[in-house]
Structures are given as structure tokens and as C-alpha cells.
Amino acid sequence: MALIYCTKCKNEVSNTAWDCTTCGLQRRKPRRAVFGKFIKCSFILFNLLMAYWFFAGMEAATEGVSEAKKSGASIGASLGAFFIFFMWATGDAILGLLILFARSSKK
Ligand SMILES: [Zn+2]
Numbered sequence: 001m002a003l004i005y006c007t008k009c010k011n012e013v014s015n016t017a018w019d020c021t022t023c024g025l026q027r028r029k030p031r032r033a034v035f036g037k038f039i040k041c042s043f044i045l046f047n048l049l050m051a052y053w054f055f056a057g058m059e060a061a062t063e064g065v066s067e068a069k070k071s072g073a074s075i076g077a078s079l080g081a082f083f084i085f086f087m088w089a090t091g092d093a094i095l096g097l098l099i100l101f102a103r104s105s106k107k
Contacts, residue, residue, distance in 0.1 A: 036102035043095040050088040058082065 003012045009011050009023040019026050 032102055038097065039095060039098045039102055043092070043099065046091050046095060047088075050084060050091070054081065054084045054088075057081070 002015045004015045005011070006013045006020040006023060006025055006027075011020065011022040013020045013022070013027070018028055044057040058077060081107060
């Protein structure tokens with residue numbers, strides 16, 4: 001282990017320490033925080049993807065469909081929408097739990 005100087009109080013601090021032992025300045029971010037950040041990012045990306053998927057699917061279902069096929073297409077679209085919403089809710093629940101887990105295990 002080596003000693004480096006704290007950027008805030010200029011005291012010597014071990015380079016393996018998470019925080020400065022003198023002033024408590026956080027030197028390194030714990031890995032769990034990085035994990036939590038990653039989960040949060042994937043949570044946002046997941047929601048964007050789901051929203052995109054949902055609207056793209058809706059557009060595809062209503063575009064270029066003849067009157068005769070419209071009723072069938074709407075059934076298919078609502079089934080698809082239900083499926084996407086189910087996936088969305090499930091994914092949000094799983095990722096939400098992961099965020100909670102990452103947050104609580106930080107302590
Ligand atoms: Zn310090």
C-alpha cells in the first residue's frame with residue numbers, strides 16, 4: 001500500500017482507502033455505487049426501449065391495414081400491447097428491486 005495526498009486537506013492517505021481518514025473526503029466510489037448507476041442506466045434504457053417498442057408496434061399494427069383486417073389487427077395490437085405492458089411492468093419491478101438492493105447494500 002502506498003500513501004498519496006488528499007486533494008482536499010493535503011494529508012497523507014492510503015491509496016487503498018475509500019475515504020480520507022482526516023477530512024472524510026470520498027476518494028473512490030464503491031463498486032456497488034457503480035453497479036447501482038449501471039442498473040439505473042439500464043432501467044432508463046429499458047423504459048425507453050419499451051416505450052419505443054410500444055409505439056412502433058402500435059404504428060405497425062395500424063398502418064396499411066384494410067378495413068376488413070382492421071378488427072383482427074386491433075385484437076392483435078391489443079394483445080401485443082398487453083404483452084409489452086406486462087414485460088414493461090415485470091422489467092420495471094425487477095430493475096426497481098435491483099436499484100433498491102444496490103442502494104440498501106451500500107450501507
Ligand atoms: Zn482529506
